[in-house]
Amino acid sequence: RRTLRSEERELVYAKSAPDVQLGLPEARAKEWSNYMKFKTVKILPQEEALRLIKDWVEALPMQWIEIDKNKHLKTESNTETYVPKFRSRLVARGDLEKAQNRTDSPTADVDVIALICSFASSSCLVLKSKDVTNAYFQSEPLTRLLMLRQPPGGVPDDNVKETDFFLARVPIYGTRDAGRGFWKRLRGLLADTCGLKENFVFEAFYTYARDNKVLIMVATHVDDILMAYFDEVAHIIDLMGRELEFGSEEEYDFRFCGKEFFQKSETFEITVKCKATTVKLKEIEMPPRRCANREAACSRTEIEDLQSVVGSLSWIARSCRPAISYRVSALQSVQRKATVGDLMEANAVVRYTRDSADDGMVFKPGLDWDNLVLGSVTDAGHAGEVEYISETEELEPFRSQGGMFIILASKELIDGEDVFFHLISYQSATLRRVCRSTVQAETYQIQKGVEHADRLRAAIADCHDRVDRRNWEATAAAFMHLVWLTDCESARAALSRPVLGKITDKRLAIELSALRQSLWRCPGDLVGRPSLAASRPEVTTDSVRWIDTDIMIVDPMTENEDPAKMLEAVNTNRWNLAQPIESLAKKRLKQRQRSESKQDKKGTKVDVVGDGDHDNADGTAQNADTT
Secondary structure (H helix, E strand, O other): OHHHHHOOOEEOHHHOOHHHHHHHHHHHHHHHHHHHHOOOEEEEOHHHHHHHHHOOOEEEEEEEEEEEOOHHHOOHHHOOOOOOOEEEEEEEOHHHOOOOOOOOOOOOOHHHHHHHHHHHHHOOOOOEEEEEOOHHHHOOOOOOOEEEEOOOOOOOOOOOOOOOEEEEOOOOOOOOOHHHHHHHHHHHHHHHHOOOEEOOOOOOEEEEEEOOEEEEEEEEEOOEEEEEEOHHHHHHHHHHHHHOOEOOOEEOEEEEOOEEEEEOOOOOOEEEEOHHHHOOOOOOOOOHHHHHOOOOEOOHHHHHHHHHHHHHHHHHHHHHOHHHHHHHHHHHHHHHHOEHHHHHHHHHHHHHHHHOOOOEEEEOOOOOOOOOEEEEEEEEEEEEEEEEEOOOOEEEEEEEEEEEEEEEEOOHHHHOOEEEEEEEEEEEEEEOOOOOOHHHHHHHHHHHHHHHHHHHHHHHHHHOOOOOHHHHHHHHHHHOEEEEEEOOHHHHHHHHOOOOOOOOOHHHHHHHHHHHHHHOOOOOOOOOOHHHOOOOOOOOOEEEEEOOHHHOOOHHHOOOOOOHHHHHHHHHOEEEOOOOHHHHHHHHHHHHHHHHHHHHHHOOOOOOOOOOOOEOOOOOEOOOOOO
């Protein structure tokens, strides 16, 4: 309800315009007819209801919640032609509920939505969405007694007296456990009746495979369903319609969970956007004189405004806008100790996001979903961020920023140059631990990316029925190869060499040792044993690959730089890993200058070694396994 109020979508009958008041009774009558159609409540006389209440049966008041579903379409230019679509919902005051019931109801993860888009476009399938009509009314029956008092003004039914009460038969909108009741019904339908398998890793994600080939993918978010499937198994999907009443099925152009999905009927290419939400972003109001002092502390009201804007931006960034992830993350770090400069930065991010509202995530056909490679692309910016410490209410400096892409890609990702990929997951976040060096920050971020990718790999392997849930890590790793991509040569070298030298930083040594167990693992093994092998095995479940900083597409996730390179890769689904000639020439020049500088200092000739990436403060190349 707070969301409805913030978006100015909730209508209050007494305060509404006359034309709105004329339209709401029809919406209320439709809602009450649904109550009767699904036998949601039993009407009880006052005497019988009071007797049950006296026996400690909880009674909750009801109220009308009313909105205009077309509010997001209304603009300043179409005020005269705009047609509202009113919806009334009769809900219980769950905020007054005293009963302690389990209330969680899982919904599909953002990564699951990206997986289904990748599966649909790669398999040339139509992406479809449908919603369950009056979902909570089709939930599992209540196992407890719940009494309901009529809302102010009653209900539009001449057969109901003003003094009558309602006894709920199924979960009612507004009660705390209503969502869980419907989720259990829908989960049972998909898993038991339709024969789909609930994913081992992600909740609210269901698949069906035959001979290790995925044929159906379904994700649920409360009463909304996103799915893609082959025609040969359409009869399985049809089983849902026999058990639940659905609204109209949408395809090619629809909204799901606040995002817009567009699919080209000719090529099956899918684009995901948040345009409708993005164009509504508003800047924080600031008088011109307030901008004169960027270092001035913000007032409480300004901080609340900033938190509201950052909250909206973070949802958009997480949904389909990786290009703004770093700037939003930086604002989240300072919002409780913000200055006027932070307000100005927030307004700049709002303007950029609005101006590029058509940006999003693109899924072009071209991946073979039966022959995939997973990629973890990570980068880190060293000691350039701050973190708010609640105990001291101050911002502590020298935090590092980590960026991550998890991609599904073609086999060229292993050792080729021209890679075709789909972006499945991404993140820009501050590393909580202070890192003493660039290589430490890079290693921590590699570990973070690998762990995220391991989880996603297990989910995809389970979709193909290739996971032994008692030994999931080893079986998932054997199913799909994972490539770690980094622009830190020191970290790559330390992970790949046969013997990891003595490292004075114990935490860094632990991270490197853990990563090496995965990197040296053979298919079928739980962990690798670097200490027992003279060299890294020929065939492993994971591999690490160095790429040039100039082609690192995750750079804009670690610092405020132009995201053009990243956006081009995400929009075209292509990424060339070849080291640019200009970059190579630049590195050679840097190495020559370093060599001449050392020669001038020592008076002796020094050989040029290393790639020049991630140098120490003294100008020498970093080495992760030196004392």
